[in-house]
Amino acid sequence: MGETLKNTAVLILEDGSKFYGKSIGIYGISSGEIVFNTSMTGYQEIITDPSYKNQIITFTCPHIGNIGINKNDEESSSIHLKGIILKNLSPISSNYRSEKTLLEYLQEKNIITITNIDTRKLTKKIRKHGSQKGCIVCLKNIPKFKNYKEILKYKKLKFSNIIPIKKLKENILNQKNINFHKKYNKKINEKFLKIKKKHIVVYDFGIKKNIINILIQKKCKLTIVSKNIKYKEILKLSPDGIFLSNGPGDPRNFKNSIKSVKKLLPYNIPTFGICLGHQILALANKAKIIKMKFGHHGGNHPVQNTKTKKIIITSQNHNFVIDKKTLPKNIKITYSSLFDNTIQGIKIKNKPMFSFQGHPEASPGPHDASFLFNYFIKLIIKK
Template sequence: MTKLAHLVLEDGTIFYGISEGIDGETIGEIVFNTAMTGYQEIITDPSYYGQIISFTNPHIGNIGTNKQDEESKKIFAKGIITKSISSISSNFRSIQNLSEYIKKKKIIAISNIDTRKLTHILRKNGSQYGCIQSELYMNKKKAITKILNYKKTRKNKKNISIGIKNIQKWIPEKPIHHIYQRKKFHVVVYDFGIKTSILNILYEKNCKITLIPPTTPIETVVSLKPSGILLSNGPGDPRLYTKAIKNTKKLLNLPIPIFGICLGHQILALSLGAKIIKMKFGHHGSNHPIQNIYTKKVFITTQNHNFTIDKSSIPNNITVTYVSLFDNTIQGITVKNHPSFSVQGHPESTPGTHDTHILFDKFIKKMHKQEFKNA
């Protein structure tokens, strides 16, 4: 039986639609994602913690869901907004349709709303919080009150911690090629909410992987004898990760290559003295063109962030390498006189093109070069 639902924005705008997922209400910051494919990878990306994802593509769910495309075991997003969800799964890998999948994951969602209008509001006025309420919970006045209260609690929250709690070795759940091959490089990963596909790529590129919590002190990191350090993607305001910023600053005094991705890119920049600012509505999608400043080569990238490096704050120890062709924001940096670099986008690109897989090769080369120096 079809159940009604509505979406209430903090500015009072209301959209009526159909309830998907479980019954209830949920509040979060609304972000729109422009990807046309990869909805399962998007909703299971831990970086969406605390956010409600609105899909601009009018139709999702047509290939169902499977275990291989999960970026994490749970959905960290607070809710899902879409124009329509397919009840039919047309893919040999599918084990469950999308509606059943989000119900199993206990997610609240709404469909059959004008996502084009919603996107226009967010682009024009900037990001804002919203509340999805299913039929028995629908109350606009209470929704707005709860949104304002939720914003206050989010503002006062000092940090977000969804990464692992203890140091652990990582191997794929299912065998992939080279699984029995002796690993040449040891990558220690600061886990702020890392996507599984990033780990898979590193593993396939002959790396042994150790995951560590976001607050792990530098002494512990050094004792693990890493070939390189990865600062992972993750949710929230990078300026709140004060311990990670301090640790990264100390690590830059050691000759260990560091590779930052998305949130990790911003943490690396902060540790070098740059400033971070919040964007009007962020970048979320798999069709974002960036350009290498020096070669002029263009790459199509996957993006998912609400913060960016303040261009006016770049210190002398940073070289900007990539910029967005959408809004000219900084998309990549290297550290002068140190084998470290970072990118704002997601080079693993799930979903998306594999244009920037070369950045993983760059990380491997830096580790190889450093180990050669130490030999």
Template sequence: MTAKLALEDGTVFTGTSIGAEGEVDGEVCFNTSMTGYQEILTDPSYRGQIVTMTYPQIGNYGVNESDLESERPHLAGFIVREHSRVASNFRSEGSLADYLKEWGVVAIESIDTRALVRRIRSTGAMRGVLSTTDLDDESLVAKAKASPGLVGRDLVKEVTPEMPCEWQESVSDWTHLSKAEGGGEKAEGPHVVALDFGMKWNIPRHLYDQGCQVTVLPGTSTAEEVLAQEPDGIFLSNGPGDPEPLTQAVETIQGVLGKAPVFGICLGHQLLSLACGAKTFKMKFGHRGGNQPVQRLEDGTVEITSQNHGFAVDEESLPDCLEVTHRSLNDGTIEGVRHREHNAFSVQYHPEASAGPHDSHYLFAEFLKAVGTM
């Protein structure tokens, strides 16, 4: 079946459908990872985005239940150069194409992804439409121009859980039964409350592996609801879209600062910075991939990191109460901050990345150490 991708600048790519029939719109971005496509598909941070994989062949090791980062795919659409017809791996439980169709993900292959990525890098991330039902170029471009984009939208409300839960699954469990049904052994360590703005499952797994009792609360929770849990530590998760519309989350963080140690990742990093008085800005095309170099300013150590963000903290707006702890070696943007007065720190990248790299796992131990000092 023919499928088309149209960008708001008038560019149209024609390829072949490998997913569900239909039409979706969103911001077209790209990810440079060679592996981890299933983690990308199920990462709630990609809500509202059509993701292009730069690696030319995707799907060769299939899909499985163990590599899910949430219950279902959250991205708007998926773009690859070529999807593998053969899923060859001892862990494979099905093909990528079947998985995309099962979950209603509109996806396209056989387009020049190199040309698409070069255009995004030159022009910046653009709104687009991916369709198997409307194949008229002029109509698709008009729809792309009418797409709302990401700026100013609260996408967290679309992915945050409705109810709290007690997390009881480790990195090595790979079952997900414990999350839904309480199948694991309850940890006896410090109690961490994780605010879920669209959290990847591997984050609470790492907290659990550190011996923490983990309670997951919706990202819409108030400071009073968080503190009522009597947390020893508070975690701020990743999530989709623009952080600045999330005024309630900012107020919640302001209300818990100083009451317990705080650790934030990705969107959580941006929200902590906003709560302290900083501003954020929309990046030209963002950082998305598993090979992003970050320098730890304390000792000069370079970490290779997994990243997925299209917004960043504006350094010129950084308040005196925050110090920069990590910096991108690609473009110099802020990758980590620490509060000078309160026990709170955050990073823009993903130390929990299950597909790798794992250079930054130490941050979970640092958080546990911070919890132990209170």
């Protein structure tokens, strides 16, 4: 069952605010950007999403863990986030698919977690003042830290928003329809490339497992490539389509990827971007990106088609967005958020290229936007 919640812990924000609670028995100090997620369920998929690298997740749902954990629902083989903030952690799980409790899982993965704090108060603070960094301190004897900077001096905390290639490879299941480019230290299987299936080159910035599953279900064969691959290497692979995956961090830092995608534009290869990939496609077309006040994180975000006015409910996880003021003439807005009117989808005019800010693979749900994968396949077939 795991160790009971008996250890004192404290969360200290950049502005000096302190929230006292309990740890789950994992000792240490962890620092990262705090974001809140409004999903009512799907906590396992959220925790294992690579896009949360170096962030600390606050779950607004007050009771987490009641359906347990199972291996099939992991979105990657590693947990990239820096910590978890909860109101109440369920000590038991009651679901026929459950293999272990959330408490056991977090202890097994050595994830620093603070519980029994006022997550409503914390969420309201972030909404009002915007995102900020914070530290979770779980020690047997917690020093009387005066502020956030004092913790950083106490223990040097460094982080990068880029996931190493080794970790990216670990995220991806070993399936027959997946091949790795040589940049992943694996040679291209020439027989693989001759298979008569739609061949998709996938830029892996921190891809979720369910995206891969869906593309394979659509009868695609995938060649996974690194973020730093040059466009000529892409062309040598003769792809039927290009996929730009989700991932963590500021898209403006992916300079090599942006340059590569920009060089590929004249070749009119059908291209689909999700989340970070959506932003990189925009940057490659000379749009600009801005950071949001507190981002979108949750499974209840309404998005509207700008042409048909049809509304879909989407899963979201991003802190950056395309700046409407800098939108070039060759980019058409296809979807907008009904929460704050931010850009949620774009299409490159006169090119078979489009992208979506939300997560149409929807793991966890909803699945309203899953049709975008079919649209991508239709573009490839038409091409």
